[in-house]
Amino acid sequence: xxxxxxxxxxxxxxxxxxxxxxxxxxxxxxxxxxxxxxxxxxxxxxxxxxxxxxxxxxxxxxxxxxxxxxxxxxxxxxxxxxxxxxxxxxxxxxxxxxxxxxxxxxxxxxxxxxxxxxxxxxxxxxxxxxxxxxxxxxxxxxxxxxxxxxxxxxxxxxxxxxxxxxxxxxxxxxxxxxxxxx
Numbered sequence: 001x002x003x004x005x006x007x008x009x010x011x012x013x014x015x016x017x018x019x020x021x022x023x024x025x026x027x028x029x030x031x032x033x034x035x036x037x038x039x040x041x042x043x044x045x046x047x048x049x050x051x052x053x054x055x056x057x058x059x060x061x062x063x064x065x066x067x068x069x070x071x072x073x074x075x076x077x078x079x080x081x082x083x084x085x086x087x088x089x090x091x092x093x094x095x096x097x098x099x100x101x102x103x104x105x106x107x108x109x110x111x112x113x114x115x116x117x118x119x120x121x122x123x124x125x126x127x128x129x130x131x132x133x134x135x136x137x138x139x140x141x142x143x144x145x146x147x148x149x150x151x152x153x154x155x156x157x158x159x160x161x162x163x164x165x166x167x168x169x170x171x172x173x174x175x176x177x178x179x180x181x182x
Contacts, residue, residue: 007071015062022062026055029072033079039141040083040134042122046090054082069151076142076152080134124174128167135163 005013005021007028013021033054037047058078065074125133131153138149139160150157 008067011062011065011067011071014059015065022059025071026058029075030055032072033075036076036079036137036142037083039137040080041086042126046086050079050082050086053086054079057082073148073151076138077154080137080152084130120175121171124171125167127174128170132163132167132170135160136167139164 005024007025010021010025010028014025030051034047034051037050037054038044041047041050061078065071125136128136134153135149138144138152139146144152146157146160149160153160
């Protein structure tokens with residue numbers, strides 16, 4: 001019976017040039033990278049591009065992992081940063097092309113009430129400041145507790161609670177304003 005090695009052991013081996021250990025890390029965490037990418041970007045194709053970018057950059061970035069936190073905490077941060085970079089590039093491209101077609105198409109989708117609610121929430125979260133958005137992604141979508149989210153984002157757990165409260169206020173106000181304008 002073969003024992004599964006911890007992330008930390010695999011990271012140490014991968015940092016030493018062990019391609020098999022690196023492959024095991026990718027296999028173990030690829031779904032998390034893809035899932036987080038989807039939740040940050042709201043698009044399967046963008047999430048796949050992001051996951052590929054993260055995986056390609058990971059060999060070089062892996063040397064910056066110091067082991068101060070869990071590997072997954074570090075990997076969440078790497079993935080979130082890559083998603084922010086992709087969003088910035090995408091926004092720049094959209095502004096240059098004046099392309100609003102994606103947003104228009106999203107508003108036309110009305111499959112069922114639950115799907116509309118999810119779509120509305122995903123769209124509404126994009127209006128949040130980045131710090132509130134990433135906090136909600138980690139705590140709601142990724143189901144991290146406040147301590148885990150604070151470790152990923154590098155802020156105190158109390159800040160996570162405050163951010164969630166602020167995000168709820170913002171989303172509640174947005175929903176109320178939309179109800180008054182049918």
